[in-house]
Amino acid sequence: MKLIKLAERIGARCDGAEIEVNNVAGFATATAQSVVFVEHPRFLEGALGCAAAAVIVPDSLEIANANGKSLLRTKNTRLAFALADAELRRAEARPGGVHPSAVVDSGAEVDSSARVEALAAIAAGARIGLRSRIGPGCVIGEGVVIGADCDLVARVSVYSGTTLGDRVIVQAGAVLGGDGFGFVPDPATGKYHKFPQIGRLEIGNDVEIGANTTIDRGALDATVIADGVKLDNLVQVGHNVYVGKNVVIAAQTGISGSTVLEDNVIVAGQVGLGDHVRIGSGAILGAQCGVPSNKVLRGEGVVFWGTPARPLKECLRELATLARLARKK
Amino acid sequence: MKLIKLAERIGARCDGAEIEVNNVAGFATATAQSVVFVEHPRFLEGALGCAAAAVIVPDSLEIANANGKSLLRTKNTRLAFALADAELRRAEARPGGVHPSAVVDSGAEVDSSARVEALAAIAAGARIGLRSRIGPGCVIGEGVVIGADCDLVARVSVYSGTTLGDRVIVQAGAVLGGDGFGFVPDPATGKYHKFPQIGRLEIGNDVEIGANTTIDRGALDATVIADGVKLDNLVQVGHNVYVGKNVVIAAQTGISGSTVLEDNVIVAGQVGLGDHVRIGSGAILGAQCGVPSNKVLRGEGVVFWGTPARPLKECLRELATLARLARKK
Amino acid sequence: MKLIKLAERIGARCDGAEIEVNNVAGFATATAQSVVFVEHPRFLEGALGCAAAAVIVPDSLEIANANGKSLLRTKNTRLAFALADAELRRAEARPGGVHPSAVVDSGAEVDSSARVEALAAIAAGARIGLRSRIGPGCVIGEGVVIGADCDLVARVSVYSGTTLGDRVIVQAGAVLGGDGFGFVPDPATGKYHKFPQIGRLEIGNDVEIGANTTIDRGALDATVIADGVKLDNLVQVGHNVYVGKNVVIAAQTGISGSTVLEDNVIVAGQVGLGDHVRIGSGAILGAQCGVPSNKVLRGEGVVFWGTPARPLKECLRELATLARLARKK
Numbered sequence: 001m002k003l004i005k006l007a008e009r010i011g012a013r014c015d016g017a018e019i020e021v022n023n024v025a026g027f028a029t030a031t032a033q034s035v036v037f038v039e040h041p042r043f044l045e046g047a048l049g050c051a052a053a054a055v056i057v058p059d060s061l062e063i064a065n066a067n068g069k070s071l072l073r074t075k076n077t078r079l080a081f082a083l084a085d086a087e088l089r090r091a092e093a094r095p096g097g098v099h100p101s102a103v104v105d106s107g108a109e110v111d112s113s114a115r116v117e118a119l120a121a122i123a124a125g126a127r128i129g130l131r132s133r134i135g136p137g138c139v140i141g142e143g144v145v146i147g148a149d150c151d152l153v154a155r156v157s158v159y160s161g162t163t164l165g166d167r168v169i170v171q172a173g174a175v176l177g178g179d180g181f182g183f184v185p186d187p188a189t190g191k192y193h194k195f196p197q198i199g200r201l202e203i204g205n206d207v208e209i210g211a212n213t214t215i216d217r218g219a220l221d222a223t224v225i226a227d228g229v230k231l232d233n234l235v236q237v238g239h240n241v242y243v244g245k246n247v248v249i250a251a252q253t254g255i256s257g258s259t260v261l262e263d264n265v266i267v268a269g270q271v272g273l274g275d276h277v278r279i280g281s282g283a284i285l286g287a288q289c290g291v292p293s294n295k296v297l298r299g300e301g302v303v304f305w306g307t308p309a310r311p312l313k314e315c316l317r318e319l320a321t322l323a324r325l326a327r328k329k
Numbered sequence: 330m331k332l333i334k335l336a337e338r339i340g341a342r343c344d345g346a347e348i349e350v351n352n353v354a355g356f357a358t359a360t361a362q363s364v365v366f367v368e369h370p371r372f373l374e375g376a377l378g379c380a381a382a383a384v385i386v387p388d389s390l391e392i393a394n395a396n397g398k399s400l401l402r403t404k405n406t407r408l409a410f411a412l413a414d415a416e417l418r419r420a421e422a423r424p425g426g427v428h429p430s431a432v433v434d435s436g437a438e439v440d441s442s443a444r445v446e447a448l449a450a451i452a453a454g455a456r457i458g459l460r461s462r463i464g465p466g467c468v469i470g471e472g473v474v475i476g477a478d479c480d481l482v483a484r485v486s487v488y489s490g491t492t493l494g495d496r497v498i499v500q501a502g503a504v505l506g507g508d509g510f511g512f513v514p515d516p517a518t519g520k521y522h523k524f525p526q527i528g529r530l531e532i533g534n535d536v537e538i539g540a541n542t543t544i545d546r547g548a549l550d551a552t553v554i555a556d557g558v559k560l561d562n563l564v565q566v567g568h569n570v571y572v573g574k575n576v577v578i579a580a581q582t583g584i585s586g587s588t589v590l591e592d593n594v595i596v597a598g599q600v601g602l603g604d605h606v607r608i609g610s611g612a613i614l615g616a617q618c619g620v621p622s623n624k625v626l627r628g629e630g631v632v633f634w635g636t637p638a639r640p641l642k643e644c645l646r647e648l649a650t651l652a653r654l655a656r657k658k
Numbered sequence: 659m660k661l662i663k664l665a666e667r668i669g670a671r672c673d674g675a676e677i678e679v680n681n682v683a684g685f686a687t688a689t690a691q692s693v694v695f696v697e698h699p700r701f702l703e704g705a706l707g708c709a710a711a712a713v714i715v716p717d718s719l720e721i722a723n724a725n726g727k728s729l730l731r732t733k734n735t736r737l738a739f740a741l742a743d744a745e746l747r748r749a750e751a752r753p754g755g756v757h758p759s760a761v762v763d764s765g766a767e768v769d770s771s772a773r774v775e776a777l778a779a780i781a782a783g784a785r786i787g788l789r790s791r792i793g794p795g796c797v798i799g800e801g802v803v804i805g806a807d808c809d810l811v812a813r814v815s816v817y818s819g820t821t822l823g824d825r826v827i828v829q830a831g832a833v834l835g836g837d838g839f840g841f842v843p844d845p846a847t848g849k850y851h852k853f854p855q856i857g858r859l860e861i862g863n864d865v866e867i868g869a870n871t872t873i874d875r876g877a878l879d880a881t882v883i884a885d886g887v888k889l890d891n892l893v894q895v896g897h898n899v900y901v902g903k904n905v906v907i908a909a910q911t912g913i914s915g916s917t918v919l920e921d922n923v924i925v926a927g928q929v930g931l932g933d934h935v936r937i938g939s940g941a942i943l944g945a946q947c948g949v950p951s952n953k954v955l956r957g958e959g960v961v962f963w964g965t966p967a968r969p970l971k972e973c974l975r976e977l978a979t980l981a982r983l984a985r986k987k
Contacts, residue, residue: 023856024854025856025878026856026857026877027878028878028879029857029878076842076844076845078842078853079842079844079851081842081853082841082842082852082853082854085852085853085854085856086851086852099761101761101779103428103430103447103448103465118761118779118797119448119466119779119795121430121447121448121465121466123465135797136761136779136781136797137448137466137777137779137795137815139447139448139464139465139466139484139501153817154797154799154815154817155466155795155797155815157466157482157483157484157501157502159482159483159501169837169852171833171836171837172797172815172817172833173502173541173815173831173870173872175500175501175502175541175562178482178500178501178540178562179482179498179500181539181561181562181579181580183559183577184405184407184408184410184411185408186405186408187405190557190574190575190593191535191557191575192557192559192575193408193411193412193415194411194414194415194498194537195407195411196353196410198354198358198414199355206849208841208852210836210839211815211833211836211872211874212502212541212563212831212833212870212872214502214539214540214562214580216562219355220354220355220358221355221357228848228849228850230841230850232839232894233833233836233839233872233874233894234541234870234872234892234894234912236562236580236581236598238580245848246848246849248841248850250839251839251872251894251896252581252894252910252912254563254580254581254599256579256580269894269912269914269930270928270948272581272598272599272617274598274616287930287932287948288617288930288946288948288965290599290617292616306965307617314652314655317655318655319966320655321654321655322976322979322980323972323976325654325976325979325980325983326972326975326976326979432757432776432777448777448795450759450775450776450777450794450795452794466777466795466813468776468777468793468794468795468812468813470812484813486795486811486812486830486831486869488811488830502831502870504829504830504831504869504870504891507811507829507830507869507891508811508827508829510888510890510891510908510909512740512866512888512906513734513736513737513739513740514737515734515737516734519886519903519904519922520864520886520904521904521906522737522740522741522744523740523743523744523866524736524739524740524743525682525740525743527681527687527743528684541831541870543831543868543870543891543892543909545869545891549683549684549687550684563870563892565890565891565892565909565927567909581910583892583910583928585908585909585927601910601927601928601945601946603945617946619946621945636945636946637977643981643984646984647980647981647983647984649984650980650983650984651980651983654983
C-alpha cells in the first residue's frame with residue numbers, strides 16, 4: 001500500500017516520500033516495508049535507527065533529521081499504529097476457497113470469498129460470510145451464522161444456535177455456544193437432571209474472543225455479547241449473560257448465569273461474578289474481586305475491589321487498618 | 330412422541346388431547362410441537378399465549394381456560410420439564426455410523442448404533458458403546474472405553490487409560506485423562522523431572538463435563554469421578570482426586586492432587602482446593618473460597634467461604650468487624 | 659531394556675539378576691517387566707508383594723528377603739523412579755512417519771524420524787525436529803520451529819511465530835503463541851482497536867505445558883518460557899512475559915503482560931499476577947494470592963500469600979488478629 005493512502009486511512013499527515021509499505025513492526029523486526037511508531041520522545045532514536053520505511057510520530061514532536069524515514073504525524077500515535085496494522089492486514093487478505101481436507105456439508109453456504117482451512121468441519125445450514133476465515137480444525141455447528149471479515153483462528157468450536165456479527169476474531173480453542181450449567185435436583189434421589197440448554201448465543205460486531213475462552217448459550221433465551229466487546233483468554237461466560245458494548249474482560253474472569261454488564265464496563269483478570277448480578281455502565285472491577293449473586297454495583301469510573309467487591313478506597317482502608325492492628329498486637 | 334406417553338414417562342397427569350410433541354422450548358421459540366413449563370402463576374399467561382402444544386403446570390394451579398393447550402400436571406414442573414427434554418431428545422437420536430472423514434483404527438470397536446462424526450480420530454483398542462456420539466474433531470486414545478448413550482460434543486480429547494460410564498455428556502474442548510502435574514526436583518541441578526503419570530481416569534454414569542475442563546488421570550492409581558457428578562466449564566481436577574456421587578462444581582474451580590470430595594458436595598465458581606484436602610459429604614463451598622492443603626472440612630449443608638475457607642457466618646462477622654474498625658479509625 | 663543398563667542410566671546400584679524391564683508402575687498395575695519404587699520403609703511390603711521384577715529402594719534400607727525381586731539401590735528413589743520412566747519411554751518410542759489423514763504443507767520440513775498423527779495440520783515453513791511427535795488434531799502454524807524429542811499430545815495449537823526447544827511436552831488443547839490482549843481505545847468513539855500482536859513466543863528445552871493452557875506471543879517483541887519451566891493446566895501467560903528457568907506454576911494461575919518471573923520461582927494454583935510485576939529468584943507464591951501491577955517481590959524461599967501478596971507470616975498474623983477481634987465484639 002502506498003504510504004500516502006495509508007496516512008489518509010489512519011488520519012495522519014504524511015510528510016515523507018511516496019513509498020510502499022506492507023506491515024507494521026517493532027524496531028527489531030522492521031524491514032524496509034515496515035511502519036513503526038513512537039509514543040514518547042525517548043523512543044525516537046530507536047525508531048529512526050531501525051530499518052523501517054516510515055515512523056508514526058506525535059504531531060508536536062520536533063525532529064531535526066529524520067534519517068531518511070518518512071514521517072506520519074498524528075495526535076494519538078498508538079491508535080494510528082493499531083489502525084495501520086488493521087489496514088495493512090486487510091490489504092494482504094488471502095484468497096477464498098475451501099481446503100480439500102475440510103468437511104463442508106452440502107447444506108452449508110460458504111461465500112466464495114470466504115476461506116475454509118485444513119480439517120475444518122462445517123455442518124448443514126451454516127452460513128459463512130464474505131472474506132471470513134475458518135481456520136484449521138474449527139468445528140461449525142448446524143445453522144451457525146458467521147458474518148463478514150471474521151477470523152476463527154484455529155480449533156474453535158461453534159455450537160448450533162450461535163450467530164457472529166462482522167469482524168469477529170476468535171482465538172484458538174474457544175468454545176462458543178456450549179450448554180450452560182443448569183440442573184434440576186430430584187429431591188427423591190439426590191440426582192441432578194439437565195435443564196434444557198437450548199437457547200442462543202448472539203455475538204455482535206468487532207468482538208474479540210480469547211484462546212480457550214468459553215461462552216455458553218442461553219438456557220431458553222439468549223446469551224448476548226454486544227458490539228465491540230473484548231474477552232481475553234480462559235474467560236467463562238455463563239448462560240443468559242448480557243455483556244454490553246465495548247466491555248473489556250481480562251483473562252480467567254468468570255461470569256455466572258443471567259448477569260448483566262452494562263456498556264463500557266472494564267473487568268480485570270480472575271474476577272468472579274455471581275448470578276443475576278448487574279454492573280453499571282463504566283464501572284471498573286479490579287483483579288480477583290468477587291461480586292456476590294444478585295448484587296448491583298454502579299459507578300461510572302468507580303473501581304471496585306475485594307470479595308465481596310466494594311469501592312477500592314474502602315478496601316485499601318480496611319487493609320491498612322488490619323495491618324496496623326496486627327502489628328500492634 | 331404422543332403427549333400421553335411423554336406424560337407417563339415424566340410422571341405427569343395429562344388432561345389434554347392426544348397430540349404429538351417433539352421438543353421442549355421457551356415461550357418465544359415454541360412451535361406447535363413444543364412443550365413449555367410454568368413454575369409460578371405469573372408465567373401462566375405467557376405459556377398459554379405462546380405457540381406451544383402443551384404446558385407443564387403445577388398440580389395445584391387453577392386454570393379457568395387453557396386456551397386450547399394440553400396441560401401436563403405435576404408437582405415439580407421444573408424437574409418434569411428437564412425430564413421431558415431428555416425423553417424427547419432420546420426419541421430423536423440420530424442414526425449410528427462413521428463419517429468417511431473420521432479416522433477409526435481397525436483395532437477399535439465402535440458399536441454399529443454409535444455415531445462417529447467428521448474428523449474424529451479413534452485409536453486402537455478403544456471401545457465406543459451403544460448409541461454414543463463422538464462429535465467432530467474428538468480424539469479418543471488407545472484403549473479408552475466409552476459406555477452407552479454418551480455425547481462427546483466436539484473436539485474432546487480422551488487420553489489412554491480413561492473409561493466413561495453411560496450417559497456421560499462432555500462439552501467441547503474438554504481434556505480427559507491428561508498427565509497430572511508431578512515433578513521430582515533434582516537437588517544437584519535444580520531441574521525438575523517428570524514423575525510418571527501413568528494411572529487411570531474413571532468416570533461414572535450420568536456425569537456432565539463442561540467446555541475446556543481438564544481432568545488429569547492418576548499418577549500411579551486412579552482419578553475418580555463418581556456417578557452423577559456435574560462439572561462446569563474450565564474446571565481443573567488434579568491427579569488422584571476423588572469426586573463423590575452427585576457432586577456439583579461450578580466454573581473455573583481447581584482441585585489439587587489427591588483431594589477427596591465426598592458425596593453431594595456443592596462447590597461454587599473459582600474455588601481452589603489444595604492437595605490432600607477432604608470435604609465432607611454435603612458441605613457447600615462458596616465462590617472463590619480457598620481450602621489449604623491437608624485440611625478437612627465437614628458439615629452437611631454448612632457453607633464455607635473465604636481463604637482459608639471457614640464457616641460463612643464467621644467470615645461475615647469478620648468482614649463486618651473490619652469494616653467497622655476501618656470506619657472508626 | 660536390561661536392568662543393569664537402566665541402573666547405570668539412573669545412577670543406581672543393581673544387586674539383582676540380569677532381567678529385562680520395560681515400564682515403571684504402581685504396585686497394583688505392575689507386571690513381571692515392571693520397576694516399582696519405595697520411598698519409605700512402610701511401603702516395602704507392598705513392593706515386595708507385587709508382581710514387579712525390580713524395586714528401587716533407598717540405599718540405607720535393610721531388606722532381609724527380597725522375595726525374588728531385583729533391587730535398585732539409590733539415595734533419592736523418587737528421582738530414580740522418574741528417571742527410569744523417562745529412560746524406558748525413550749526406549750519404546752514409536753517409529754516416525756506421517757499419517758495419511760494429516761495435512762502437511764509441501765513447504766514444511768518434517769524430520770523422517772518425527773511422527774505426525776491422524777488429522778494434524780502443519781503449515782508451510784514449519785520445521786519438526788528429530789523424533790518429535792505431533793499428536794492427533796494438532797495445528798502447527800507457518801514457520802513454527804519444533805525441536806527434537808517433543809511431544810504435542812493432541813489438539814495443540816501452535817501459532818506462527820512460535821519456537822519450541824527440545825524435549826518439550828505439551829498436553830492436549832494448549833494454545834501456544836496466540837494474540838495477546840492489547841487494545842487501544844479511541845476516545846472519540848469509545849471503541850477499542852486491536853494493537854498489533856505480531857511478536858514471538860520462544861519456549862526453551864525441557865518445558866512442560868498443561869492441558870488447555872494458553873501462552874500469548876509478544877506484542878512486538880517476545881514472550882519467553884525459559885528452559886525447564888513446568889506449567890500446569892489452564893494457566894494463562896500474557897504477552898511479553900518472561901518466565902525464568904525451572905519456574906513451576908500450578909493450575910489456573912494467570913500472568914499479565916510484561917511480567918517477569920526470575921529463575922526457580924514457585925507459583926501455586928489460581929495465583930494472579932498483574933502486569934509489569936517482577937518476582938525475584940526463588941520466591942514462592944501461595945495459592946490464590948494476587949500481586950498488583952508494577953509490584954516487585956523478592957526473597958529466595960520466602961512465601962507470599964494473600965491479595966495484595968505479602969509475606970505469609972504477616973498474612974497469618976492479620977487473619978488471627980481479625981478472628982480475635984470478631985470474636986470479642
